[in-house]
Amino acid sequence: xxxxxxxxxxxxxxxxxxxxxxxxxxxxxxxxSLQDCGETPLLARARxxxxxxxxxxxxxxxxxxxxxxxxxQLRVWEALRAIPWGETRTYxxxxxxxxxxxxxxxxxxxNHRNPLPILxxxxxxxxxxxxxxxxxxxxxxxxxxxxxxxxxxx
Numbered sequence: 001x002x003x004x005x006x007x008x009x010x011x012x013x014x015x016x017x018x019x020x021x022x023x024x025x026x027x028x029x030x031x032x033s034l035q036d037c038g039e040t041p042l043l044a045r046a047r048x049x050x051x052x053x054x055x056x057x058x059x060x061x062x063x064x065x066x067x068x069x070x071x072x073q074l075r076v077w078e079a080l081r082a083i084p085w086g087e088t089r090t091y092x093x094x095x096x097x098x099x100x101x102x103x104x105x106x107x108x109x110x111n112h113r114n115p116l117p118i119l120x121x122x123x124x125x126x127x128x129x130x131x132x133x134x135x136x137x138x139x140x141x142x143x144x145x146x147x148x149x150x151x152x153x154x
Contacts, residue, residue, distance in 0.1 A: 004043040005032065009054050010141055015046050021066035022046055024115045027137035046119075053118065056148060059085035067115045072098075076110035083124045086149045090128050112136065118145065130154050 002017045011028030017040055026032045052058035067077055079097045083089050091104040111122040123145040127133045135142035
Protein backbone atom coordinates (compact mmCIF):
# COMPACT_ATOMS: atom_id res chain seq x y z
CA UNK A 1 0.00 0.00 0.00
CA UNK A 2 1.39 3.40 -0.90
CA UNK A 3 2.14 5.56 2.13
CA UNK A 4 3.40 9.15 2.17
CA UNK A 5 4.57 11.29 5.08
CA UNK A 6 3.65 14.97 5.03
CA UNK A 7 5.26 17.71 7.10
CA UNK A 8 2.44 19.98 8.31
CA UNK A 9 2.40 22.97 10.66
CA UNK A 10 1.24 20.54 13.39
CA UNK A 11 4.00 17.99 12.71
CA UNK A 12 4.54 14.89 10.62
CA UNK A 13 1.39 13.20 9.31
CA UNK A 14 1.03 10.10 7.16
CA UNK A 15 -1.37 9.27 4.33
CA UNK A 16 -2.17 5.73 3.19
CA UNK A 17 -3.78 4.76 -0.10
CA UNK A 18 -5.39 1.49 -1.11
CA UNK A 19 -7.20 0.70 -4.36
CA UNK A 20 -7.38 4.34 -5.49
CA UNK A 21 -8.76 5.79 -2.23
CA UNK A 22 -7.33 7.12 1.02
CA UNK A 23 -7.71 4.66 3.88
CA UNK A 24 -5.75 6.26 6.72
CA UNK A 25 -4.37 9.58 7.92
CA UNK A 26 -1.91 9.34 10.80
CA UNK A 27 -1.75 12.39 13.05
CA UNK A 28 1.49 13.61 14.63
CA UNK A 29 2.65 11.23 17.33
CA UNK A 30 0.59 8.31 16.02
CA UNK A 31 2.47 5.16 15.05
CA UNK A 32 3.27 5.03 11.36
CA SER A 33 4.14 1.40 10.76
CA LEU A 34 4.51 1.73 7.01
CA GLN A 35 7.56 3.06 5.24
CA ASP A 36 7.19 6.15 3.11
CA CYS A 37 6.72 4.52 -0.29
CA GLY A 38 6.75 7.70 -2.28
CA GLU A 39 4.22 9.72 -4.10
CA THR A 40 1.27 8.54 -6.16
CA PRO A 41 -1.01 11.00 -7.95
CA LEU A 42 -3.66 10.56 -5.22
CA LEU A 43 -1.20 10.97 -2.36
CA ALA A 44 0.21 14.10 -4.03
CA ARG A 45 -3.33 15.53 -4.30
CA ALA A 46 -4.06 14.61 -0.69
CA ARG A 47 -0.83 16.25 0.51
CA UNK A 48 -1.66 19.40 -1.46
CA UNK A 49 -5.21 19.59 -0.07
CA UNK A 50 -4.05 18.89 3.48
CA UNK A 51 -1.50 21.72 3.28
CA UNK A 52 -4.13 24.03 1.77
CA UNK A 53 -6.37 23.20 4.74
CA UNK A 54 -3.57 24.09 7.16
CA UNK A 55 -3.03 27.40 5.36
CA UNK A 56 -6.74 28.23 5.71
CA UNK A 57 -7.31 28.14 1.96
CA UNK A 58 -9.31 24.88 1.86
CA UNK A 59 -12.53 24.23 3.75
CA UNK A 60 -13.59 20.94 2.15
CA UNK A 61 -11.69 18.01 0.73
CA UNK A 62 -12.22 16.55 -2.72
CA UNK A 63 -10.57 13.16 -2.33
CA UNK A 64 -11.76 9.57 -2.63
CA UNK A 65 -11.99 8.10 0.87
CA UNK A 66 -12.48 4.48 1.82
CA UNK A 67 -12.40 4.11 5.60
CA UNK A 68 -12.90 0.57 6.82
CA UNK A 69 -15.41 0.11 9.62
CA UNK A 70 -18.73 -1.33 10.73
CA UNK A 71 -21.95 -0.12 9.09
CA UNK A 72 -22.64 2.03 12.18
CA GLN A 73 -19.15 3.56 12.09
CA LEU A 74 -19.54 4.32 8.39
CA ARG A 75 -22.84 6.13 9.10
CA VAL A 76 -21.21 8.18 11.84
CA TRP A 77 -18.22 9.03 9.63
CA GLU A 78 -20.55 10.11 6.83
CA ALA A 79 -22.43 12.35 9.28
CA LEU A 80 -19.12 13.85 10.38
CA ARG A 81 -18.37 14.79 6.77
CA ALA A 82 -21.61 16.80 6.73
CA ILE A 83 -20.45 19.11 9.57
CA PRO A 84 -19.33 22.30 7.81
CA TRP A 85 -16.02 24.06 8.36
CA GLY A 86 -16.16 26.28 11.42
CA GLU A 87 -19.10 24.48 13.04
CA THR A 88 -19.31 21.88 15.77
CA ARG A 89 -21.82 19.25 16.86
CA THR A 90 -22.28 17.48 20.16
CA TYR A 91 -22.06 13.72 20.45
CA UNK A 92 -25.78 13.70 21.24
CA UNK A 93 -26.66 15.73 18.12
CA UNK A 94 -24.49 13.45 15.99
CA UNK A 95 -26.26 10.40 17.47
CA UNK A 96 -29.58 11.97 16.49
CA UNK A 97 -28.21 12.66 12.98
CA UNK A 98 -27.51 8.94 12.48
CA UNK A 99 -30.92 7.92 13.83
CA UNK A 100 -29.67 6.55 17.16
CA UNK A 101 -30.44 9.34 19.67
CA UNK A 102 -29.32 7.35 22.72
CA UNK A 103 -26.13 6.04 21.15
CA UNK A 104 -23.95 9.05 21.90
CA UNK A 105 -21.33 6.86 23.61
CA UNK A 106 -21.21 4.59 20.56
CA UNK A 107 -20.84 7.71 18.42
CA UNK A 108 -17.88 8.68 20.61
CA UNK A 109 -16.28 5.29 20.02
CA UNK A 110 -16.85 5.59 16.26
CA ASN A 111 -15.16 9.01 16.39
CA HIS A 112 -12.25 7.47 18.28
CA ARG A 113 -11.82 4.82 15.57
CA ASN A 114 -12.00 7.28 12.66
CA PRO A 115 -9.07 6.29 10.41
CA LEU A 116 -9.13 9.57 8.44
CA PRO A 117 -9.16 12.42 11.00
CA ILE A 118 -9.25 15.94 9.55
CA LEU A 119 -10.50 14.53 6.21
CA UNK A 120 -13.45 13.09 8.14
CA UNK A 121 -13.64 15.93 10.68
CA UNK A 122 -14.17 14.22 14.02
CA UNK A 123 -12.42 17.19 15.66
CA UNK A 124 -15.68 19.12 15.13
CA UNK A 125 -17.48 17.05 17.77
CA UNK A 126 -17.57 18.55 21.26
CA UNK A 127 -19.11 17.81 24.64
CA UNK A 128 -22.70 18.79 25.43
CA UNK A 129 -21.46 21.99 27.13
CA UNK A 130 -19.25 22.90 24.17
CA UNK A 131 -16.08 21.72 25.90
CA UNK A 132 -13.31 19.88 24.15
CA UNK A 133 -13.36 16.14 24.70
CA UNK A 134 -11.06 13.34 23.62
CA UNK A 135 -9.22 13.38 20.32
CA UNK A 136 -6.77 10.82 18.96
CA UNK A 137 -4.23 13.55 18.23
CA UNK A 138 -4.67 15.13 21.68
CA UNK A 139 -6.75 18.06 22.86
CA UNK A 140 -4.09 20.62 21.90
CA UNK A 141 -4.32 19.52 18.26
CA UNK A 142 -8.13 19.48 18.41
CA UNK A 143 -8.11 23.03 19.78
CA UNK A 144 -5.67 24.10 17.05
CA UNK A 145 -7.86 22.62 14.31
CA UNK A 146 -11.00 24.29 15.65
CA UNK A 147 -9.22 27.62 16.07
CA UNK A 148 -7.94 27.34 12.49
CA UNK A 149 -11.59 27.00 11.45
CA UNK A 150 -12.61 30.03 13.50
CA UNK A 151 -14.59 28.17 16.15
CA UNK A 152 -15.02 30.10 19.41
CA UNK A 153 -14.08 27.84 22.28
CA UNK A 154 -14.98 28.12 25.97
